[in-house]
Amino acid sequence: MTRVQDLFIDGEYRPATNGRRFEDLSPISGEVYREVAAAATSDATAAVDAAAGAFRTWSCTSPAERRRVLLRAADLLESEIETHRSMFACETGSVRGWADMNVREAASTLREAAGLTTTAVGELLPSNETGTLNVSSRVPAGVVLAIVPWNAPLILAARSFAIALAVGNTVVIRPSEEAPLAAGFVLADTLRRAGLPVGVVNVVSTGPGEGPQVIAELIADPRVRRVVFIGSTAVGRKIAEIAGRHLTPTVLELGGKNSTIVREDADLDIWVPAIAFSAFANSGQVCMCTDRIIVHRSKAAELADRLAAHAEGLVVGDPLAAKTDLGPLINSRAAANFRDLVGDAMRCGARLLAGGPETDGSYARPTVISQLPREAALYHREAFSPVVSIHPVADDDEAVAVANDTEYGLIASVLSSDTARAETLAQRVRAGAVHVNGPSIGDEPHVAFGGLGASGFGRLGGQESVRTFTEQRTFYLHDRGGLFGV
Structure with a gap:
């Protein structure tokens, strides 16, 4: 009997509000691998509600606690590699070597993110005014929308939002309808079991052809402050147009030749x-x-x-x-x-x-x-x-x-x-x-990655992701009593 995958919103698995599902077909045989909830726009709003509510506490959670969750998730992911091999084969048609690479690189990205929880988030700048100190600080942006593809789903899911979590953001994942488990639900559930608080990560799957409407609704929500899209150039152009209308900063990692x-x-x-x-x-x-x-x-x-x-x-x-x-x-x-x-x-x-x-x-x-x-x-x-x-x-x-x-x-x-x-x-x-002197396939999670021209814009990885997922704020501290000593 085909198993059912519900949406993951506010720490709970729940069906779509309209009760609809779609068939996640295995490329091996064309048979149904899972029946997956097909979200409506109301489900997308509920996911943002959950992420926005969780942001208030997660953004203030200590770096040590964020690090603990991310490291635990990395260990869990690798410990279950045999299960993931079977899932990758059935859902995406991937051979075991590709599945293993996805698991290990996703775990590596989670560990890199854990290391960035205590990265420097500001600097002191001199002033031309006596008794003034200028402080530039980076703060988490808010809710991040991660639109994750099917082809390297665990790697690209981790790349899309692991560092965003590390610096205090919350996330709504919209996984590809071609591989909703591998591109969203697996990593979200791993983080849940690692102790990630309720609402910090949410997953909203959409049926074939229904993604554009739900994604547009998500981008239009003013609480969504960053969009990450990894996929084709044609779709990336459409994402950029929508995000541009709402002045929402976007990272696009697109196709290549x-x-x-x-x-x-x-x-x-x-x-x-x-x-x-x-x-x-x-x-x-x-x-x-x-x-x-x-x-x-x-x-x-x-x-x-x-x-x-x-x-x-x-x-x-x-x-x-x-x-x-x-x-x-x-x-x-x-x-x-x-x-x-x-x-x-x-x-x-x-x-x-x-x-x-x-x-x-x-x-x-x-x-x-x-x-x-x-x-x-x-x-x-x-x-x-x-x-x-x-x-x-x-x-x-x-x-x-x-x-x-x-x-x-x-x-x-x-x-x-x-x-x-x-x-x-x-x-x-x-x-x-x-x-x-190396193959074209390969990157490391602490190194900035992204393309030029029709291959997109913005960068993900290491310190570039820290800058991507934070906003810079400046504080001019005027001390008339001269306590700053500058």
Whole structure:
């Protein structure tokens, strides 16, 4: 019998006010994994009511207590990794390696947040007036709306709001309808069991197609003081428009058209497996996945042959099986998008080296193509599926030109035996982050992360998140008695 997931509001699990639910389908079989409450706008308001009420006490809770809850939640999350593996496979189609990475990185983010509970939140500034002291202080902003995607749900949920909690904010999570458990309910419940007070975190799930109305209602609420959205550029633009009308500060982490540049001195024995991981992790459904391999002509043929052979050797199948490398795409729409992009590339004259446009339901083979013309949709669009294109270039200048030939600017990678030259080249690539001699997939919770151009704006991670989730206030302290001594 299918289990039911209710909304989580004010410390309680409750059905939607209208009693409606939607089906959370497993991409493995297409069968119903859970029936999930489909929130109405009244439920969204109730969630903000709870978060706003809890803010009054949580914002004044001691850093030591906030740290204790976050550290306990990190330990709980990791201790239940076997359960999370099964949930990830059934709800998102992810293989065990990707599930494990999500759990461990989310736990790492919670621990980083715990360490930031006692970060400096102000500074003393001199004054030109005798007996005056200027104090600049950062205070928690209020209620944070976190709109969390399905593809790396635990990692991105933690990134969206763990540090917000650490500095005293409260949260309303709107998880993706494609993976509401992994993108919201799991972490919220872990925090609840770790001792997080009632109302500090709330989860409002919405049915397919109903998210825009509920999200708009949440953003319009004046008590919502920050919005974090991680997802597609198209939806991010709409979120920014709504938030802009209400002057609500927003962080957008959006799509990418990411390049890995392979210089002529790169050691392919080392880097072919890393490139394959960058291209095909989670069946290519990662914002940091490599879409394009820009390789020096002297290495292009060898790289193409070796990467194609590596791709053909990857196992596509049941994500619950230990030896599976790639599970299914998230749904039939994603599979259709893959078929359309690869099929269009073939019609435009691209050469197929491995895989192909055919799918078995939502299962797609890792695909490598070359000679991709600019008129192909795949040249410009984020694939978000297991397909990568190879682009031979004559030198570093041409490599940079191809890498920057996109409206996106999320992440990139440069591979070379000459680290100094690779670092110089990395500086020229227009991206929010560039890995030198490392795969394009990877970030750390204490390091700012975010994109340029159509990849979004704002930064999450470490001290950048502290600034994102706090407001700066200045106090001019005038002491006519001269007690300040300044």
